[in-house]
Amino acid sequence: MSAQQSCPITGLKAILLATDGSAYSEAALTESIHLSKACASKLYVVSVIEMNPEYEAMAPQIVEKAATETKQILDYTKECIEKEGIACEVIAHTGEEPADFIVEEAKKHGVNMIVMGMHGRRGLKRLMMGSVTAKVLAHTPCSVLIVKPKL
Numbered sequence: 001m002s003a004q005q006s007c008p009i010t011g012l013k014a015i016l017l018a019t020d021g022s023a024y025s026e027a028a029l030t031e032s033i034h035l036s037k038a039c040a041s042k043l044y045v046v047s048v049i050e051m052n053p054e055y056e057a058m059a060p061q062i063v064e065k066a067a068t069e070t071k072q073i074l075d076y077t078k079e080c081i082e083k084e085g086i087a088c089e090v091i092a093h094t095g096e097e098p099a100d101f102i103v104e105e106a107k108k109h110g111v112n113m114i115v116m117g118m119h120g121r122r123g124l125k126r127l128m129m130g131s132v133t134a135k136v137l138a139h140t141p142c143s144v145l146i147v148k149p150k151l
Contacts (some may be wrong), residue, residue, distance in 0.1 A: 007039035014042045014111040020086045021073035023075035024117025027149040032115040043088040099135030118148040
């Protein structure tokens, strides 16, 4: 059976995984690997450091620490993906609206699906469906698979 015959979604040529290193993102990583293998899809991975210019000016050491953590998350994610024989491209951004960067990358790379966790690592905002997830759902031109970890 070919990869395309076992693919559960027709025309899934490119997938964008949005990750922040949380347990929800880890579950999304697992699902994106499964889909990429089954559908022979190209996989893009994006992570966004949520910062505003004032915060960057007042606390550059925190920005530097966040950038280091994000690099580690992307390196780990890429290693997991490539270990499965899937080529991927990792992308990092820094800015105020992570959802905007995620949607922008989806459009730029013509992805057919965004895979992301239901929640992220962002404090009280994560009590409801993640605000980033909700914004991506509202503005993306493609399908979105929202994943939550098995408890």
